[in-house]
Amino acid sequence: MAAETWQSTSNPFPIYDGIPYGDEGVMLATGGGVRYRSLASDEMYHSEDGLETSRILGIVVTKGGILSISEFGQIAVFIDNKRSWRVMNRSYVEKKARFVPGSAVSKDFVLVLPFEDRLAFFDIRNETSIMTIDRIGSKSLAVDGVSRVAVRGDTLYVRLKSDVYARKMDWADMMKDARLSDPASWEKQSGSLKIKELENRDSIWSIDTEQGAFEMTDQSIHYVKGSQRQVLSSRNDINLHSFYELTRMSNGGFITATTYGKFGASEASHWWHSSFAYEGHGSYEAASNLRMKTLSTLPNGYIFFHPWGQGFFIFDKDGSEMVHEFKPGEGHCFDEFVVNFPIAFSSIPAPDGSGFLSASLSNDGYSLLYFTKNGEVHCAKNIGSEMSGGPMHAKVDDDGSWVVYVGTKEGLAYGDAGNLDVVRFSNPKDYGNELVNVTVKTVKGIHPSPSDAVFDPVGNRLWMVSSSMLVYYDEESDTLVSPSSINGVLGADFTSIDVDNHGNLWVGSSNQGAFRLSPKGKSPDSLSTIRYTTKNGLFDDDVKDVAVDPVLGLACFAHENGISCCRRKDLKETKANMTDSAAVNVSAYPIPFRPGIHKNFVIENMAENSTVSIYNRGGSLIRYFKGEDVYGGRIEWDGKGKDGKLVVPGVYYYVINAPSKTKKGKFIVIR
Numbered sequence: 001m002a003a004e005t006w007q008s009t010s011n012p013f014p015i016y017d018g019i020p021y022g023d024e025g026v027m028l029a030t031g032g033g034v035r036y037r038s039l040a041s042d043e044m045y046h047s048e049d050g051l052e053t054s055r056i057l058g059i060v061v062t063k064g065g066i067l068s069i070s071e072f073g074q075i076a077v078f079i080d081n082k083r084s085w086r087v088m089n090r091s092y093v094e095k096k097a098r099f100v101p102g103s104a105v106s107k108d109f110v111l112v113l114p115f116e117d118r119l120a121f122f123d124i125r126n127e128t129s130i131m132t133i134d135r136i137g138s139k140s141l142a143v144d145g146v147s148r149v150a151v152r153g154d155t156l157y158v159r160l161k162s163d164v165y166a167r168k169m170d171w172a173d174m175m176k177d178a179r180l181s182d183p184a185s186w187e188k189q190s191g192s193l194k195i196k197e198l199e200n201r202d203s204i205w206s207i208d209t210e211q212g213a214f215e216m217t218d219q220s221i222h223y224v225k226g227s228q229r230q231v232l233s234s235r236n237d238i239n240l241h242s243f244y245e246l247t248r249m250s251n252g253g254f255i256t257a258t259t260y261g262k263f264g265a266s267e268a269s270h271w272w273h274s275s276f277a278y279e280g281h282g283s284y285e286a287a288s289n290l291r292m293k294t295l296s297t298l299p300n301g302y303i304f305f306h307p308w309g310q311g312f313f314i315f316d317k318d319g320s321e322m323v324h325e326f327k328p329g330e331g332h333c334f335d336e337f338v339v340n341f342p343i344a345f346s347s348i349p350a351p352d353g354s355g356f357l358s359a360s361l362s363n364d365g366y367s368l369l370y371f372t373k374n375g376e377v378h379c380a381k382n383i384g385s386e387m388s389g390g391p392m393h394a395k396v397d398d399d400g401s402w403v404v405y406v407g408t409k410e411g412l413a414y415g416d417a418g419n420l421d422v423v424r425f426s427n428p429k430d431y432g433n434e435l436v437n438v439t440v441k442t443v444k445g446i447h448p449s450p451s452d453a454v455f456d457p458v459g460n461r462l463w464m465v466s467s468s469m470l471v472y473y474d475e476e477s478d479t480l481v482s483p484s485s486i487n488g489v490l491g492a493d494f495t496s497i498d499v500d501n502h503g504n505l506w507v508g509s510s511n512q513g514a515f516r517l518s519p520k521g522k523s524p525d526s527l528s529t530i531r532y533t534t535k536n537g538l539f540d541d542d543v544k545d546v547a548v549d550p551v552l553g554l555a556c557f558a559h560e561n562g563i564s565c566c567r568r569k570d571l572k573e574t575k576a577n578m579t580d581s582a583a584v585n586v587s588a589y590p591i592p593f594r595p596g597i598h599k600n601f602v603i604e605n606m607a608e609n610s611t612v613s614i615y616n617r618g619g620s621l622i623r624y625f626k627g628e629d630v631y632g633g634r635i636e637w638d639g640k641g642k643d644g645k646l647v648v649p650g651v652y653y654y655v656i657n658a659p660s661k662t663k664k665g666k667f668i669v670i671r
Contacts, residue, residue: 006537010562359389418449569632
């Protein structure tokens, strides 16, 4: 297995809860993880930092440390000296009852957790649940739900929808409280009782620190000190949210689209967004709900984008400059499903890089659309076997004609049945960019309809996913085939698919995270599975889209409130390494290499099918690397020989053998 590292960026809102931290900072529970904010610092903690989730609804200071509470009650403790988190307890998560945001309280070593239908007591010292109750007095908590709780001395006050109840607690020894589960042990309080913590929090609330105060709403942060006020809401790495689509740029990096009309570009560590936002009568949420894939890129920085119902747009310079608009009502050839309202579910680059392809929805069968980089649009009207054209792939055939694969659906609904149309037409360059001599062949066999597609150049086959199916197109038999064996995938709601340079499929789901599916041998009918969830470092188990970048060696995943990326060296493309046109030469470092001070001696920018031999000064072979060891054109040597012991200090040599080239070098080991 290739080593993996995870990195997430998120929109740290809404803010659900907060505590003071340090002399001049706050720790905040947000929909994008835990955020530490001060005048000088801005840090985010996500799944990969030990939280194992990024939807944090509560944070509280206890005798056992700072604890965070996730949406469904997972409890994690902050490890200050490591600036990371450790999960204490996951037992409440199984119930799938939502924690009441910002409502946790602590007394001694007891944590009180209000859920939407119950009240839980947790032993912080032993990291175990004490008890969960679902009734207080005559009230069922599933009906009269807990809204706030407060502690005064040894008494716990609980506010329900209509009444307040109280009970004396033996906080030091809760395990021996035999009547804790007895609803009659709670006393209803009079309506005149006034406890601030039981009141609904104002829309603007404040956290005091030793130096100043932080005033917040669920979407903003202000620091106030005397007469000075400073806005601290924004983050440098990302200010986008509501993601639904993610695609890679050919020169490295990603483009993502949001449901409110903005899109952003990134190299995975920092995201910048365009000023483009569409307005009108389009349904913004439809893009996510119907799993549209209408964001496409070309190597020269062109970007194509279709917001739901709002026309088609081409941008230059990675999205910073709009160069062409194709608006409804301007006489273009594309269909308008209703007046001034075009709908397309997918777009792809033209196979020769001259523009983009899409398909507009029509009751008479979808139309295939060709948008050129110079601002033309040409249509093959109403050729589709169904009203909606979905995920697409295009290629130039041996005779120069274009072949476009279009996944279809019978209507607009997410669960409609669908097929695959194989559309063939003459090369547009030969006919003034018009789409002529069009033929359509329909292949049945996917239900519900496909939501995403990818072409695997290693296996030379088209793959598609629907919400419950994974299929590939077998051109020889002209059928859609579902693999006979996919170990470890059951009940997943698939949303998206991409492929890496080794032919592994990366599949996103809305309920089980993401999967890496690898053909066993050369057969596509049996796939082995690696599953990625928030426990591995995924930002959220609801994956809207997935994209693999072979330039940076990343697999990235779009979520509603963030982007998470997995870096693996086997994801990096190495075909251009060790060639006459290689942009970067083979490098080896550090020199000298000091085991114990340096973690590894690294050789990189090699061809992936290389072998690497390391020799001592006497010519004896010390280590040998091949196959998966050299994935991504990189090896890491820990300074140990074949016997597992550190080598002696001295001069060493490495020899890299690629099919067409050999590279040699020497380095020094110092201990």
